[in-house]
Structures are given as C-alpha cells and as structure tokens.
Amino acid sequence: MRRIEIGRIGKSYGLEGGLKFRGEAVIFDLERVYLEGLGYRAVEAVEEHNREIILYLAGVRSRQEAESLVGLRVYADQADLPPLEEGAYYxxxxxxxxxxxxxxxxxxxxxxxxxxxxxxxxxxxxxxxxxxxxxxxxxxxxxxxxxxxxxxxxxxxxxxxx
Incomplete structure (x- = not known):
C-alpha cells in the first residue's frame, strides 16, 4: 500500500480541536488520513472557512491537542483517493x-x-x-x-x- 503526501497540518483553529490544513482539496473526500509518525486518524469533518480548509480529526478535541499536531505531514493511501476523470492526474x-x-x-x-x-x-x-x-x-x-x-x-x- 502506497501512501501519498497530500498536505500538512497548519495552525490550530478554534477551541474544539480544529486544524488548518495546507494541501490538496482531496481531503474533502477522505474518511481517514495518516499523520506522520502517529498513524491513521479518522476524518470527522472538513470545512472551508474564509478560503481555508479546516480539518477535524478523531481524538483531537482541544486546542492543546491540535497544537501538538502542527507541522505534521498528512498522507492518504493511494487506494483511498477518489478516481479522477479521464485525462486528469494527481x-x-x-x-x-x-x-x-x-x-x-x-x-x-x-x-x-x-x-x-x-x-x-x-x-x-x-x-x-x-x-x-x-x-x-x-x-x-x-x-x-x-x-x-x-x-x-x-x-x-x-x-x-x-
């Protein structure tokens, strides 16, 4: 199974464990991601706010927990990526x-x-x-x-x- 880097965790967002996500919009289609050095986490929600992607992951409930993830690389399993239309490429x-x-x-x-x-x-x-x-x-x-x-x-x- 091949993991593909799709982005990085940015700053924390709000008080309830939100994370700014810097990367591919494919995050909206994923049920789980792999965090560098920590393993898989379920994606609970993804929102767009003021042209930024806000990511909520299972087990991250506070600002302090979110801040501990800042800067980590985010990966998706290649098999989890949605298919693209003909002629389009990741x-x-x-x-x-x-x-x-x-x-x-x-x-x-x-x-x-x-x-x-x-x-x-x-x-x-x-x-x-x-x-x-x-x-x-x-x-x-x-x-x-x-x-x-x-x-x-x-x-x-x-x-x-x-």
Missing part, C-alpha cells in the same frame, strides 16, 4: 515522468510547486554535477505543455529552458 503521478522537448528527451519531473500557477520542476538529463543540481520551472497549465499517458511533452519555446 500530482504524485507526474513525478518521475520523462519530459520531452519536441522529440528529444530533456529530463524528468522531480517535483511540482503549488501556487496560483502550478509549476513543474524539471531536472535535465545528464550525469554532470551541473545537470544534477539544475532545475527548470515550467507552468503546468501552459498551452505548450502536453500531459500524455507516459510522458510530458513541451513545445519548444525560445528561452523557456535556457
């Missing part, structure tokens, strides 16, 4: 995919940065120290980025990967 499924520019292998996706515009972090192929430490950021939703079943193809755009 971000973890994109990590490790080869990236082609035109028909040439350029590198692979090593991470995805969430933000107003999600960015693919691409490490170019090569064994030199420079290649191992250099990365390129490419907007995931850009019209020149094409997600395919086994690879990501980027149309050659001048200056994008220089």
């Amino acid at each position: 971000y973890f499924e994109l990590i490790g995919r080869p990236v082609f520019v035109g028909s040439e292998l350029f590198g692979e996706v090593v991470d995805i940065l969430d933000g107003p515009q999600d960015l693919l972090v691409i490490r170019p192929k090569g064994s030199s120290l420079r290649a191992q430490h250099k990365t390129h950021l490419v907007p995931l939703q850009a019209p020149y980025v094409h997600l395919e079943a086994e690879a990501i193809r980027i149309e050659p755009i001048p200056g994008l990967l220089d």
Whole structure:
C-alpha cells in the first residue's frame, strides 16, 4: 500500500480541536488520513472557512491537542483517493515522468510547486554535477505543455529552458 503526501497540518483553529490544513482539496473526500509518525486518524469533518480548509480529526478535541499536531505531514493511501476523470492526474503521478522537448528527451519531473500557477520542476538529463543540481520551472497549465499517458511533452519555446 502506497501512501501519498497530500498536505500538512497548519495552525490550530478554534477551541474544539480544529486544524488548518495546507494541501490538496482531496481531503474533502477522505474518511481517514495518516499523520506522520502517529498513524491513521479518522476524518470527522472538513470545512472551508474564509478560503481555508479546516480539518477535524478523531481524538483531537482541544486546542492543546491540535497544537501538538502542527507541522505534521498528512498522507492518504493511494487506494483511498477518489478516481479522477479521464485525462486528469494527481500530482504524485507526474513525478518521475520523462519530459520531452519536441522529440528529444530533456529530463524528468522531480517535483511540482503549488501556487496560483502550478509549476513543474524539471531536472535535465545528464550525469554532470551541473545537470544534477539544475532545475527548470515550467507552468503546468501552459498551452505548450502536453500531459500524455507516459510522458510530458513541451513545445519548444525560445528561452523557456535556457
């Protein structure tokens, strides 16, 4: 069984054990999560308040109990994730995919940065120290980025990967 990181616990919220959740909206569809170092906890409720996700977990009833969880990574079992519509992917499924520019292998996706515009972090192929430490950021939703079943193809755009 594979666990996928879906976010982190933020600050406590309110007096009744609420937690701000920083991560994937898939939390709304889960019945349980795995907390880093603590094991599984049932999800009792998930709310949205002022554009923030508030999470209530079984066994967390006070602000003090909630504060002890701040900063922990939150995981979901891959089997618990809801299916996506055709052509959609979870971000973890994109990590490790080869990236082609035109028909040439350029590198692979090593991470995805969430933000107003999600960015693919691409490490170019090569064994030199420079290649191992250099990365390129490419907007995931850009019209020149094409997600395919086994690879990501980027149309050659001048200056994008220089």
